[in-house]
Amino acid sequence: MSAAPERVVACLRMHPADGSPLGAEQYAGVLALLGGLTPQVQALPPEAALADVRSALRYFGCDAARLAAVIRVRALALYGVDCTVGVAGNPMLARAAVREARPGGTLVVRDEPAAVREFLSGKPVGALDGVGPKAARTLCSYGLDSVGKVAAAPPAALRRILGARLGREVHERALGIDPTAVRPGASARSIAAERPFDRDELDPVEHRRALLSLTEELGARLRTQGPDGSAGRDRGQDQGQGQEQEQGQVCRALSLTVRCADRTTLTRTRTLPEPTAHSAALTATAYALYAGLGLQRARVRALSLRAEDLTAAERAARQLSFDPEDEKARRLEAVTDRVRARFGAHVIARGTLAA
Numbered sequence: 001m002s003a004a005p006e007r008v009v010a011c012l013r014m015h016p017a018d019g020s021p022l023g024a025e026q027y028a029g030v031l032a033l034l035g036g037l038t039p040q041v042q043a044l045p046p047e048a049a050l051a052d053v054r055s056a057l058r059y060f061g062c063d064a065a066r067l068a069a070v071i072r073v074r075a076l077a078l079y080g081v082d083c084t085v086g087v088a089g090n091p092m093l094a095r096a097a098v099r100e101a102r103p104g105g106t107l108v109v110r111d112e113p114a115a116v117r118e119f120l121s122g123k124p125v126g127a128l129d130g131v132g133p134k135a136a137r138t139l140c141s142y143g144l145d146s147v148g149k150v151a152a153a154p155p156a157a158l159r160r161i162l163g164a165r166l167g168r169e170v171h172e173r174a175l176g177i178d179p180t181a182v183r184p185g186a187s188a189r190s191i192a193a194e195r196p197f198d199r200d201e202l203d204p205v206e207h208r209r210a211l212l213s214l215t216e217e218l219g220a221r222l223r224t225q226g227p228d229g230s231a232g233r234d235r236g237q238d239q240g241q242g243q244e245q246e247q248g249q250v251c252r253a254l255s256l257t258v259r260c261a262d263r264t265t266l267t268r269t270r271t272l273p274e275p276t277a278h279s280a281a282l283t284a285t286a287y288a289l290y291a292g293l294g295l296q297r298a299r300v301r302a303l304s305l306r307a308e309d310l311t312a313a314e315r316a317a318r319q320l321s322f323d324p325e326d327e328k329a330r331r332l333e334a335v336t337d338r339v340r341a342r343f344g345a346h347v348i349a350r351g352t353l354a355a
Contacts, residue, residue: 121148219279
């Protein structure tokens with residue numbers, strides 16, 4: 001008799017069945033549904049969640065695929081939300097599985113070395129958590145362009161190529177090892193915003209205008225909210241010797257999701273050159289992600305941006321800039337944030353957005 005797995009982790013990606021944006025009440029409802037099955041539920045806003053369902057499998061006496069089907073049926077019946085589900089032995093593999101699953105379906109990766117190896121080996125090295133574009137290019141330059149090749153590489157070689165810590169982590173992830181646990185009540189490591197269009201929008205100018213609005217909103221939220229969601233301190237209160245104290249949060253990556261009229265969804269993610277909450281940097285990255293999609297007269301129904309891998313601004317290093325325009329823009333952001341905090345979010349807007 002085989003030993004029971006130590007963990008069975010399900011990752012859910014939620015999307016309303018009618019194609020509309022996922023509402024906060026719907027999201028909270030599905031989280032509550034998961035909470036009724038297991039206490040180990042971690043929210044991944046704006047549309048995903050992790051759940052350690054091992055205890056639920058024992059209680060209901062069923063396998064992971066059957067439990068996922070129950071969750072999907074209940075979420076659809078109670079909240080009008082269809083769920084795509086990935087199930088595996090740890091959070092990293094569960095997230096990878098949900099990305100591979102067909103929309104509204106379930107993909108289970110068995111918690112066995114051979115099954116994990118088969119699932120991961122053919123994927124590009126950039127698909128691994130923690131491997132950004134720069135690290136991926138470095139690995140590819142050594143011929144390590146797939147997860148399978150990285151898994152087979154000597155750990156010492158990876159440490160020399162990527163450094164001790166990252167080399168060790170990448171090798172473990174290529175083997176499907178992820179020691180992180182599902183953390184109930186953990187602070188969100190991402191924030192998101194969405195702009196639906198009143199009609200299916202063809203005009204790239206309107207698409208870029210929506211992206212500008214999104215980056216302005218996300219930048220302001222990052223700069224003025226602490227990791228626990230509380231309001232940050234007034235940046236003007238901490239000025240001393242000509243410098244501002246960093247507060248709020250910064251993000252290390254930005255993800256763009258485009259929902260089209262035919263219900264297809266396109267998603268692209270890019271790691272930022274440095275952790276930032278600077279709206280101009282977020283806007284430049286968002287525009288680059290949009291351009292990279294190569295949309296040709298696509299009828300776009302909604303655009304959403306997610307700032308990912310958040311950390312406290314005080315813990316992040318920022319490269320000094322000798323560009324006076326950049327420093328001027330950052331000082332203007334600080335003033336704008338204080339005015340909005342006092343008089344409301346909509347009292348100041350860019351001319352492009354106010355038109």
